[in-house]
Amino acid sequence: MLIISILVSFLTAVWGSRVLLGLLVKSNALNNKPRVFSVKPSAIHNLHDGISTYDLKTPFDRFDFVKNHRLFLWIFTGIVVVGIVVLSVFKLNLGIDFASGTRAEITSNSPLTEEQVKKDLDDINMPSDNIVFQGKDNKTAVVSYKGALSQDEIAKFKTHFEKEYKHEPSISTVTPTVGKELAKNGLYALAIASVLIVIYIAIRFEFYMGIAAILSLLFDAFTIFIFFSIFQIEVDLTFIAAVLTVIGYSINDTIVTADRIRDIGRKMGRYKTKEDVAFAVNHGLRQTFTRSINTILTVIFTVVALVAFGSESILSFSIALLVGLISSVFSSIFMAMQLWYVFKSHQVNKKGPIATVKKKKRRNPSQPMV
Incomplete structure (x- = not known):
């Protein structure tokens, strides 16, 4: 996704903006309107004046960046x-992606709250302070545990939340390796x-x-x-x-x-x-x-x-x-x-x-x- 966004931004920001600005200039609609391009009239110089690039004035000319x-x-x-x-x-x-652990994804037909999920976890004696909600309506909660859950704990977790919310939780474990x-x-x-x-x-x-x-x-x-x-x-x-x-x-x-x-x-x-x-x-x-x-x-x-x-x-x-x-x-x-x-x-x-x-x-x- 990041690569796609970079390629798209290259097309729009580099090529697209250049084409659009070229069309605006050729239309002559912006003649004598340098402020549209955030340029002051006093900052415009004729090419024949012989002014070099490093002679151009900036608001930071009094700063000596190299001195210090x-x-x-x-x-x-x-x-x-x-x-x-x-x-x-x-x-x-380190999260469970790097330190190993278990991630459980709880899905509900109605919006979930942190208090509600914490109460459910306390009911099965499996509390967690790492609860993150996903989706626009908070209908999905992701509970993370540091360390792998036993098969009995996984079974208890699935049974409880499937009974409460009619959806079987998705549980994944990341091993230390x-x-x-x-x-x-x-x-x-x-x-x-x-x-x-x-x-x-x-x-x-x-x-x-x-x-x-x-x-x-x-x-x-x-x-x-x-x-x-x-x-x-x-x-x-x-x-x-x-x-x-x-x-x-x-x-x-x-x-x-x-x-x-x-x-x-x-x-x-x-x-x-x-x-x-x-x-x-x-x-x-x-x-x-x-x-x-x-x-x-x-x-x-x-x-x-x-x-x-x-x-x-x-x-x-x-x-x-x-x-x-x-x-x-x-x-x-x-x-x-x-x-x-x-x-x-x-x-x-x-x-x-x-x-x-x-x-x-x-x-x-x-x-x-x-």
Whole structure:
């Protein structure tokens, strides 16, 4: 489903919006109406004025993002250290998907209430504090137990609820072996996604950018783990889906900023000193900062609605998504680009000036270069 939504969004957001905007421009209906595109008339320049991309003014020109890069990186390092301590002390509250257990699904012809289900469970001496309702009218309740139920307990459970609600409960058990296998597969998915992202960015941009991006992505994932450990929110399969979704969003935001920095670097021709690298990073962040904030706010509004009004069965997914998205804003701006600045500055200091535009190879030695 996630893959389908990504493909559909690519068609609508990239291709569809471009076609629609092209039609609007060609219609001449928006001539002399730049504010429709959120552009002030004073911000429009003639192509013949010779104004460069990094000469464009932004509301964040007074901010020097690179100046305090050490402070930013130490803050992120501190969060990681604290997170390791938190995870060591509190651990993760693993759901039955990972720690083994039994899940029972109760179905009724009329809406169920938590008090009603708890009373039924007390009547058969099988209480549970983990009751989640599904469906629009709460006609289905999912009861979870940590640990496998015996055959006698399963039979007693089925007999009671089938008699009360005229539907036989559906009961499934996850063994410790299956739980470990699911946890291992989840970690494999996270590792494979990380490696593929590094490879893609290394090819599309450069190796240092790939390393910086993946470290910020892992920080976002680690932040979700810390949050769930502190508040002891149950970790289930939807948690893994949320982590992978956050990684996908965060890398998208990082790539947009990296692309702008690369474009500025190409216009500069080469990085002669670390000040040149800082110039490119600062201007890239300033010119994409508004876009990053607007994008994250739009997504956060949607996720907050999911947390507040969504089904309880996807609450852990929604919370993980919200925490990861908030973390990704700070990590992509104040961690990924700062790390790249550190890596690139070290490379410049060690090797000297670095060209940002590759020279075209000549087919014939006598042929002049273009």
